[in-house]
Amino acid sequence: MLAVLTFLLIASALLALLLLLLAVPVDLEFQIEGIQGFRGQISVRWLFGVIRFRIPVPEAAGQQSVAKARQRATQQRPEQKKRRARPDFVAVLRRPEFRQRTYRFAKDLIHAVHLRRLRLLMRLGLGDPAETGRLWALVGPLSALARNLRSADVRIEPEFMDSVLEVQADGQLRLIPLQFLALATAFVLSPSSIRAWRTLSSSHA
Numbered sequence: 001m002l003a004v005l006t007f008l009l010i011a012s013a014l015l016a017l018l019l020l021l022l023a024v025p026v027d028l029e030f031q032i033e034g035i036q037g038f039r040g041q042i043s044v045r046w047l048f049g050v051i052r053f054r055i056p057v058p059e060a061a062g063q064q065s066v067a068k069a070r071q072r073a074t075q076q077r078p079e080q081k082k083r084r085a086r087p088d089f090v091a092v093l094r095r096p097e098f099r100q101r102t103y104r105f106a107k108d109l110i111h112a113v114h115l116r117r118l119r120l121l122m123r124l125g126l127g128d129p130a131e132t133g134r135l136w137a138l139v140g141p142l143s144a145l146a147r148n149l150r151s152a153d154v155r156i157e158p159e160f161m162d163s164v165l166e167v168q169a170d171g172q173l174r175l176i177p178l179q180f181l182a183l184a185t186a187f188v189l190s191p192s193s194i195r196a197w198r199t200l201s202s203s204h205a
Helices: 002-022 062-075 078-084 088-093 096-113 129-147 179-190 192-205
Strands: 028-033 036-046 051-057 114-126 151-159 163-175
Touching: 002 179, 028 129, 088 192, 096 129, 096 192, 114 129, 151 163, 163 179
Parallel strands: 114 151
Antiparallel strands: 028 036, 028 163, 036 051, 114 163
């Protein structure tokens, strides 16, 4: 009995310590740019500057890899290309309740993050006008919301003909990990998100 009580006390103390650490704000400064592949760095300051480190953002794919992937795509049979052109998440974006929940999650994150400076220039497209339109139904309102932020310059443009993801971003912000974790957990476990995950699972079957 004493051993069980000791274990519970130690576990409670460790949990309290973890929650206390997660409640300490984290300062982030980032700079990312690239087309298809990205490069840059993220500077992290925690415990009021006691802990500092940088996270490099390596280039995910070179221009040669992108060109080879596009060449292979053009050599596919039409019916095969059509079958592979539709990403799984497009089916999820058709659910209005999931789009609304994602939009609310983004608003909650924006209110939770203490933004000091943000510059974001993005151009994105899925290579199919219809699929890009469905994606823009979600990204468009988020872009409009971000443009209303103070100390922010956000411009996101859709590309309806080509498959592209071009990003230039830099900024400074402060966030509380515990608050972010709570918001992310509520989003993942919401009924609309669970139904969306089931849609993704059924598309793989």
